[in-house]
Amino acid sequence: MRIPYDEIVVLLAAILRANGFSKDRAVPAAELFADASRDGVQSHGLNRFPGFVTMVCDGYVKPEATPTLVEQMGAVERWDGNLGPGVLNAHQSMDRATELAREHTIGVVGLRNTNHWMRGANYGWQAAEAGCLGICWTNTEPNMAPWGGDRHGVGNNPLVIAVPRSDGHVVLDMAMSQFAYGRLGNHARSGEPLPVAGGVDSSGEPTTDAAAILDGGRVLPMGYWKGSGLALMLDLIAALVSGGKTTRDIADLEPEHSVSQVFAAIDLSGVNQASFHEAVVERAVEFVLAAGEGEAAPRYPGQATLSTRRDSGKNGVYVADEVWQRIKDLAPDR
């Protein structure tokens, strides 16, 4: 079904209010969930909202906890997320990174002891809207076998990189697994094969059968040894910069909480003319798009976002019927 964005925010915020969020925190948190669905990322938007409320009810997410500054060290700051809501902690941290970037050209925030940030691209778009290049990533619980292994040993540690562009920012949001678990679930339900092998089945054979991957198999890192190696590096940097936990440490915390994240912003407005920036980005994007034709032609990262957002604005945000029902069931009596 299609629901107007504002109606979603009102309902989500009411539910958060009933679960310990103050009003000035319930609305922005609700918006960050609604934004993900509005931009077409239901798996990390409304689909996750009921689970998020459960985490709040169970005390893993502290609605009113906000990040506290632990160390100020030049262009880098270390903050403790105090297990506050991941979406609000992440948003505040990218905001702080852009402030630091105004002063030092680059600003980096290491955030420890925080919670799942839901859709990472939200914070990339945020940096780009502020006129900055944005780079951020999070570690996760171990949910992927490193290349050569058959037991979970790395997280899928999503990485987001954003570059401002006037006709729609270029925003990459990619986990270190070849496919997100959400997408595997969709394919497992529909039976449609994955476009490329996304994991191995229970006998270790590469497969495009999502159900076989989820049922006794395991996901493959993107690029095999490459995604596996990059996942470890992102985990190490996040833990070292934030002073927080690695994927290994998070393994002991069930359900997943207290993750480590890095937010970097680069503000080049003092040195790059806007026209230089536009020309660089536009020409490079144009070159990528010109490298093929047809239905599966090249796209730039984030290309679909603005059209989906426009469609959501016009026709309402797509929400699966059962998800909307589950959310309505969480609503306080009015």
Place this chain on the structure above:
Amino acid sequence: MRIPYDEIVVLLAAILRANGFSKDRAVPAAELFADASRDGVQSHGLNRFPGFVTMVCDGYVKPEATPTLVEQMGAVERWDGNLGPGVLNAHQSMDRATELAREHTIGVVGLRNTNHWMRGANYGWQAAEAGCLGICWTNTEPNMAPWGGDRHGVGNNPLVIAVPRSDGHVVLDMAMSQFAYGRLGNHARSGEPLPVAGGVDSSGEPTTDAAAILDGGRVLPMGYWKGSGLALMLDLIAALVSGGKTTRDIADLEPEHSVSQVFAAIDLSGVNQASFHEAVVERAVEFVLAAGEGEAAPRYPGQATLSTRRDSGKNGVYVADEVWQRIKDLAPDR
């Protein structure tokens, strides 16, 4: 054959001296080539040296040109490489990034108008030896079709990430293609199939046949759309931070020269105890290694480097016979 490291450096330096390098530049440049072969990366070490000398002779690499500071902007600096030797320009830039990191915790150097840096991991090891986290990347000429395309539209833009570790630094060095062209050439010559599909053949079918990829086919980005997207982001950031050329601009420059690079160093010694650092890295690495057994068991990025380096020290650096002969043919009459 196996050649002692010092003998290699002496010969390479003599050749560089005869091609316009002053003595105090010929030796470190020779060392950076020798280091790559010593560490097992022949493809970006001595194998490339004859081609490098040709670039010098043809005037694309200026032996005595050094980077000049273009902009100082807080923790970020922009340098022009003036088409100097890529290895020396890159080494100086990572050195400068670590200096900036001492002051601001993070330091970033954008380097434009430079040349191929050969083995990127050299600069990762360099940062780690200086006690810093290191992140650097380069753009390249367009040598890969973006996902969905059938014509070159992105570079394979190698990315290096290094984290210091007392028993051997953790250093990831990965191009955005699933396989380096050097490795494809090795497999094409030997006929041994690639371990996973590394490209498509001339009819567009994924294949593990390296010869078919090189002969009318094309390489695949690592992780398909993911490596394709990441390649574009790295290209954009390198050009925007350095004020230099994108992959598209480099397409017009035959042979490849005047590339753009980013060098970042993070110095956490002011805030992290060495024991904290060691524990974080050691425990995470241990967790990865414990996720599987057997011959193809998980390894951490850079794991093989130290043992190869020790073997090279003991038994000499491996150099293919024909490569050593080609290099000897370049030697000035003595």
